[in-house]
Amino acid sequence: MNPLVVLLGATASGKTALSLALAQHFAGEIISCDSVAVYRGMELGTAKPTPAERALVPHHGLDLYDLEHACTAGDYSRSARESLAGITERGHLPIVAGGTGLYLRALIDGLFPSPPADPGLRERLRRRTPERLHTILERLDPKAAALIHRNDVPKVIRAIEVSLAARRPITEQWEAGRDALTGYRILRIGLNPPRAELYHRINQRAAAMFHLGLVAETEALIARHGADSRPLTSLGYAEASAVLRGELTLDQAIAQAQQGHRNYAKRQMTWFRREPGVHWLEGTGDDPEVLRQAVELVEQHAKQ
Known part of the structure; x- marks a missing residue:
């Protein structure tokens, strides 16, 4: 059985930082598990790894589709399983990192015959x-x-x-x-920072998205794909679109996006609390102590 590491947690909890550190430490490759990051051109609102971060280790599951393609959990699962097979064949450690619980469930547990x-x-x-x-x-x-x-x-x-x-x-x-994933021993690591710290990070991230140019990015996406493009209803982009329509001021959009992301974080943790066998680490992914604990868990898992 091949080892597979899954990093889960709420938005802004530090999954990207921890996945990068683990991938560099264990010769791993990262598979994103984010239902919006699959779309090309949606950068700031998805907090995708930067080009510099992507250059450090191979990434999969990003920029798979144009906005006209309505990506489903099944689409994601098929693509991610292909990436898993390739990573394993190369002798590297696959690390799935992201916050879309439905996509993670489709990858690991499979999908029902809809x-x-x-x-x-x-x-x-x-x-x-x-x-x-x-x-x-x-x-x-x-x-x-x-x-x-x-x-x-x-x-x-x-x-x-x-x-x-x-x-x-x-x-x-x-x-x-369901058609469950087979052939892998799965280590689930969850990030559980204190709520006040998580909300502070969420507020900072949401504000930074707008200050770095989310409204301009949204305007360019609308010009290319149309205002009715469904991925543009996602958090951040919906508020940026409202700014472009004159329905919200920039400050109102930031506040609304911050609240929306905080609510989303609550739903994410509700979902992930139901995941079996999660090793919860009390902190953010860029905390050195959390990294030390995660490295220890992966080392123990590799020996099994």
Whole structure:
């Protein structure tokens, strides 16, 4: 069985820093697990590793699609499993790092046999507001609604579609008929910094995104792909789009994005707390003591 390290945790908890340190220490390669970082051109709002960081170790799962492609958990899982196989063949340590719980579950546990798309229903749902769609999902499947952000319209619509087609909540279907990942011994490491510290880091990161040019990046993406491009409804980009439309001031957009990311962090931790066998480290990924503990865990795992 080949070793596989999974780093999970809330946004801004330091997963990138820890994954880079571990990859350099153990001759690893990093597979991103982020549902927005898969899109080309979405840089500032996704906090992707910088070009300098990507030059340090090989990265996978970034910049896979143009914004016109609606990436699904299945798309991600297939791509990530191909990357896993290649990393293992090269004799390197695969390190999956990211905060999209659904994509991580698709990679490790596999996907349930979902019903085919219903274009008519999907078109009717697209006419509704994100708030109304999320309310519908809350009625059909409260657990799914708690895990999927209302701005993630494609995932909300798909969850509604699948729940209605099967006449059972999508979260119940996730538990059945999966094609689980085999051939790997998985070490799960979770980052759990104090809430006040995490929220401070989230606030700093969200503000920095705007100060570094998120509104200009969003404007360029809209010019290239259109204002209705679905990935642009994600956190940060939605607020930047509102600035461009004159609906929010820059300060209002920053405050709204900060709150949105804090709420997202709560949902991420709700999801990850359900992951089995996670070794939780009390700190951020750039904390030397957290790195020391993580290195020790990986060394022990490699000896098994």
